[in-house]
Amino acid sequence: MPEQNTISNAVIKRLPRYYRHLGELMEQGVERISSGELSKHMNVTASQIRQDLNHFGGFGQQGYGYNVAFLRQEIGKILGLDKQYKVIIIGAGNLGRALANYTNFEKTGFMIAGIFDSNPELKGTKIRGIGVQSMKDLPDFLLKQKVDIAAITVPRDAAREVADELVKSGISAIWNFAHTDLQVPDHVIVESVHLSESLMRISYNLRVKEESTGQKKNRK
Amino acid sequence: MPEQNTISNAVIKRLPRYYRHLGELMEQGVERISSGELSKHMNVTASQIRQDLNHFGGFGQQGYGYNVAFLRQEIGKILGLDKQYKVIIIGAGNLGRALANYTNFEKTGFMIAGIFDSNPELKGTKIRGIGVQSMKDLPDFLLKQKVDIAAITVPRDAAREVADELVKSGISAIWNFAHTDLQVPDHVIVESVHLSESLMRISYNLRVKEESTGQKKNRK
Structure with missing residues (x-):
């Protein structure tokens, strides 16, 4: 697991999400996936995925995609999930x-x-x-x-x-x-x-949405 | 509430935490607080606090601090908490x-x-x-x-x-x-x-901690 000490918090925060999505793909019987397909599945850009996974030595082969089970296992190790x-x-x-x-x-x-x-x-x-x-x-x-x-x-x-x-x-x-x-x-x-803070992010977004809808109406 | 459309997600994410800490201060009977004291309470830098609150027109007066109840109320409005x-x-x-x-x-x-x-x-x-x-x-x-x-x-x-x-x-x-x-x-x-992703952030940090402790031991 190379260069781990230089990984940004933002990347670390995304790893559990990769782990979850790769688990879903395994359940669906997907064995290999390109960064493009994975990006559709996860709703992030393919270049983001390539960048993120490059931090850990890549795991992917050009034009060949990622081995889903292997990638999930390696991300699991980084997340400390190979222990109890x-x-x-x-x-x-x-x-x-x-x-x-x-x-x-x-x-x-x-x-x-x-x-x-x-x-x-x-x-x-x-x-x-x-x-x-x-x-x-x-x-x-x-x-x-x-x-x-x-x-x-x-x-x-x-x-x-x-x-x-x-x-x-x-x-x-x-x-x-x-x-x-x-x-x-x-x-x-x-x-x-x-949990309260999570709810407040919803009310913030509801307020912003309502105001922008209100503005659109006013403009008509 | 000026300039709200230019507020970064990072600031928005911090607002619920301000709201919670200001609520705690009100419970403790604190009516006014400097950015320095608030920064100790919240464990962030005073300049971060000043920067964050400046996005909303400041609320504070130089050398006079913030009115806790007023600041909490205004942040509440931004978070959409003035509605049900x-x-x-x-x-x-x-x-x-x-x-x-x-x-x-x-x-x-x-x-x-x-x-x-x-x-x-x-x-x-x-x-x-x-x-x-x-x-x-x-x-x-x-x-x-x-x-x-x-x-x-x-x-x-x-x-x-x-x-x-x-x-x-x-x-x-x-x-x-x-x-x-x-x-x-x-x-x-x-x-x-x-919740699973939250737990994985813990296991990641436990693994990193354990490895750095292990390295220290090896160096002795």
């Missing part, structure tokens, strides 16, 4: 349950190792065979198991406390769903999913 | 339930108008007082109600069909949680939340 990761979920509410029930994560190597909730009534209830544990048992669990990723699905104020505890216990990465930016040391990876 | 939006949720599984239960969305003007699911057993069950309706009732519902945003939380293959139906019924925007890119006409806004 232990994931715990903090918060067994609807969002936590949705994550625990999402079997696709396990297919790509993200194994749910535990689910924790502060609500004593949930203790011992099972989600896809995994028993919900008390938050009190979290530090001990983290001592015994090498957990890579903790998904935080608890409300904002609780999330900060939970993050502090996870950091103390030496967590490597936090997948944050709480409506706040967590303050953690630089060595801890934080990936946030801010 | 009707949202429906397709899929009453854990993720759909999580969205329906998230009261924060309503605080920012996104009102849940209906929840739909193809499972007949769920019909009539209530989520936060809202009855789950059959997918068969969706076209009629869309005819009668002006729905702005439809959140799709059903599995990938069903999602494509649902999207087609929504587009036919004249939906303005789709909030897509399915593990695929939806094919819709250009006038339909699509905002996707791809």
